[in-house]
Amino acid sequence: MSDAKCGMRLQNVRKDFGKVPIIHGVDLEISEGDFVVFVGPSGCGKSTLLRMIAGLEEVTDGSIEIGGREVTDLDPSLRGIAMVFQSYALYPHMSVRDNLGFGLSMANVPKDEIARHVAEAARILKLDALLDRRPGQLSGGQRQRVAIGRAIVRKPEVFLFDEPLSNLDAELRVSMRIEIARLHKELGNTMIYVTHDQTEAMTLADKIVVLREGRIEQVGSPREVYENPDNTFVAGFIGSPRMNLLNGTIAGKTIDIAGSTILAHAHSLEGHSAVIVGLRPEHLEVVTAEPCTLAATVDFSEYLGGIGYLYCQLADGQTVTVEQREGEDYKAGDRISLSWRPEKLRLFSADGARIRP
Amino acid sequence: MNTAIKARRARKKLFGNTVFHGFGLIASFFFLAPFIWAGLASLRSNAEAQSPPLPPWPKNGISVDAYLTLDTFGAGVWQHTMNSLLVSAGTVVLTVIVSILAGYGFSRYRFPFKNLMFVLIIATLMIPFQSILTPLFIILAKLGLNNSLLGLTLVYVTLQLPFSVFMMRNAFDAVPREIEEAARIDGARDLKLLVRVLFPLVLPGVVTVAIFAFLNAWNEFLAALILLSDNEKYTLPVLMTAVRAGRLGAINWGALQAGVMVMTIPCLVVFLLLQRYYMRGLMAGAVK
Incomplete structure (x- = not known):
């Protein structure tokens, strides 16, 4: 029933640990060759979902297809996947060469063929000089490259990455991130990547899947989830510093936030008595006087060189973060007015769902 | 001044090492002594077997009499x-x-x-x-x-x-x-x-x-x-x-x-x- 282009299809996939449901019926379709990133706060089930795709966790209900093949109850080694673990999980008693070739030797591939595949993976990842070392003699970045190499050698349809960079230091993380992006371009396989790091998610993904408490909150390109969030959770989770989410009440055709009256622009407020107004820090501007403004008091300011942040408070105690590219310095206690371009305003209903214009 | 400190440090280190290794030697002697004793005693000839345990080593040359006797049990x-x-x-x-x-x-x-x-x-x-x-x-x-x-x-x-x-x-x-x-x-x-x-x-x-x-x-x-x-x-x-x-x-x-x-x-x-x-x-x- 699936076309050749289908990289992977999850249908109503559920997972219970005992009586506790962890994944509540996930439906997801991934096209072949996509780089998909699962993001979400810790405990949202993103790793569990990945492990279910890998076959390391049993699926309580639902089905998983990889490349048009039903694999729900298949052994991990037969699913056409390869996985890179956060902790590398190299075989410490084997040389790098044996680590890379282990999967093939388990599949009874002839020795000369294994050697060829290992050499190719080593070339791609620049591991040639390290083939005879043990994992204990490698640095963190080299170990992670071996772990990725072990995945490449298996020539899988789908690569699974479980927070592969979180054990590395900041500098190495950036270079490995670029290396993974390059690898995706070079190999063209479907890749699923779990992370809680937004930068990794935004830079690597073709498609971001935002998860919360075992449910998919939104699926979309990085631009979509950033600019067009479906709900307050996605709006608050994607983006750093996070989007300002301000509680307001409806007063006729306008919204009242802590005594300031703002316009709803194109949004219809019918049927709502309270809304949540979403404004990203970089869309807020300090102005002297304009009709549509929010009055705030500066709590403290941070100067980071290129940009600065003003942490402000509204009259009712709600906090607002403002990103400043240029302009004058403000001190704690300064009273300011904030404005924004109408199209940057995002409205959500009181229960968090997006109200689209 | 500087050399004096160095000399003192070297002396201290030498003293520490001596104590360390001396203690190790004594401890290993106590652990090994029974084995050495038994090993030497087992090499006495039959004639010597019933003589007093000190000194433990064979006085009239090494012999395997004891092992041959053991084989008769x-x-x-x-x-x-x-x-x-x-x-x-x-x-x-x-x-x-x-x-x-x-x-x-x-x-x-x-x-x-x-x-x-x-x-x-x-x-x-x-x-x-x-x-x-x-x-x-x-x-x-x-x-x-x-x-x-x-x-x-x-x-x-x-x-x-x-x-x-x-x-x-x-x-x-x-x-x-x-x-x-x-x-x-x-x-x-x-x-x-x-x-x-x-x-x-x-x-x-x-x-x-x-x-x-x-x-x-x-x-x-x-x-x-x-x-x-x-x-x-x-x-x-x-x-x-x-x-x-x-x-x-x-x-x-x-x-x-x-x-x-x-x-x-x-x-x-x-x-x-x-x-x-x-x-x-x-x-x-x-x-x-």
């Missing part, structure tokens, strides 16, 4: 050594196999009453085995295994297992789960997974279990005495008691020392061979 020292080796090696092999499988199961699988069963296995350590010798004897008799080295081996394995299963479970617990999962994705399953991936990682635990099983089986006396009844089936500890009991009230001290050496050497060999597998940092580079 029981069914000959070779026979008894072979018995002991058979029983000990069998105990080691069976204990290692069973405890690896049990330890792996207790560490990785989820099944009902797992913890209760584990506690029960450990709890059997509290039962002095002398107290169950009679039932053991009856069970072996029913199985047709009384007076056989195989029966004795099985009893030793049973007694050795609680500790060994405990050791192996801890060894498997220390292996990161991700390594096993990586191996499963690589297509290693069941026995292949255990032999190719996990066994090398729990080797230090296996060596510990093997050494303990060997030493305990090698030195065990009471069960061997009670469960075996044929002269030519006795193990070395039983032979040694016969030697110590003496003949017609006369104890041949030379033969006794020779027996001590015969019993000690295999233990030393086993320990020296296996101890290098207690490699530190075996797991280095696996995770993190």
Whole structure:
């Protein structure tokens, strides 16, 4: 029933640990060759979902297809996947060469063929000089490259990455991130990547899947989830510093936030008595006087060189973060007015769902 | 000024080293003395065997009389050594196999009453085995295994297992789960997974279990005495008691020392061979 282009299809996939449901019926379709990133706060089930795709966790209900093949109850080694673990999980008693070739030797591939595949993976990842070392003699970045190499050698349809960079230091993380992006371009396989790091998610993904408490909150390109969030959770989770989410009440055709009256622009407020107004820090501007403004008091300011942040408070105690590219310095206690371009305003209903214009 | 400080430091260091190594030498002398004493005494000639123990070394040249005398006890020292080796090696092999499988199961699988069963296995350590010798004897008799080295081996394995299963479970617990999962994705399953991936990682635990099983089986006396009844089936500890009991009230001290050496050497060999597998940092580079 699936076309050749289908990289992977999850249908109503559920997972219970005992009586506790962890994944509540996930439906997801991934096209072949996509780089998909699962993001979400810790405990949202993103790793569990990945492990279910890998076959390391049993699926309580639902089905998983990889490349048009039903694999729900298949052994991990037969699913056409390869996985890179956060902790590398190299075989410490084997040389790098044996680590890379282990999967093939388990599949009874002839020795000369294994050697060829290992050499190719080593070339791609620049591991040639390290083939005879043990994992204990490698640095963190080299170990992670071996772990990725072990995945490449298996020539899988789908690569699974479980927070592969979180054990590395900041500098190495950036270079490995670029290396993974390059690898995706070079190999063209479907890749699923779990992370809680937004930068990794935004830079690597073709498609971001935002998860919360075992449910998919939104699926979309990085631009979509950033600019067009479906709900307050996605709006608050994607983006750093996070989007300002301000509680307001409806007063006729306008919204009242802590005594300031703002316009709803194109949004219809019918049927709502309270809304949540979403404004990203970089869309807020300090102005002297304009009709549509929010009055705030500066709590403290941070100067980071290129940009600065003003942490402000509204009259009712709600906090607002403002990103400043240029302009004058403000001190704690300064009273300011904030404005924004109408199209940057995002409205959500009181229960968090997006109200689209 | 500076050189004075340096000289003082060097003196201090020299003093520290001297104390350190001196203490080590004295301690090792106390540990080695009995062995050296027994070894030298076993090389005395028959004529010297009954002379006072000091000095311990042979005065009229080295002789193997004591070992020849030892061979006249029981069914000959070779026979008894072979018995002991058979029983000990069998105990080691069976204990290692069973405890690896049990330890792996207790560490990785989820099944009902797992913890209760584990506690029960450990709890059997509290039962002095002398107290169950009679039932053991009856069970072996029913199985047709009384007076056989195989029966004795099985009893030793049973007694050795609680500790060994405990050791192996801890060894498997220390292996990161991700390594096993990586191996499963690589297509290693069941026995292949255990032999190719996990066994090398729990080797230090296996060596510990093997050494303990060997030493305990090698030195065990009471069960061997009670469960075996044929002269030519006795193990070395039983032979040694016969030697110590003496003949017609006369104890041949030379033969006794020779027996001590015969019993000690295999233990030393086993320990020296296996101890290098207690490699530190075996797991280095696996995770993190």
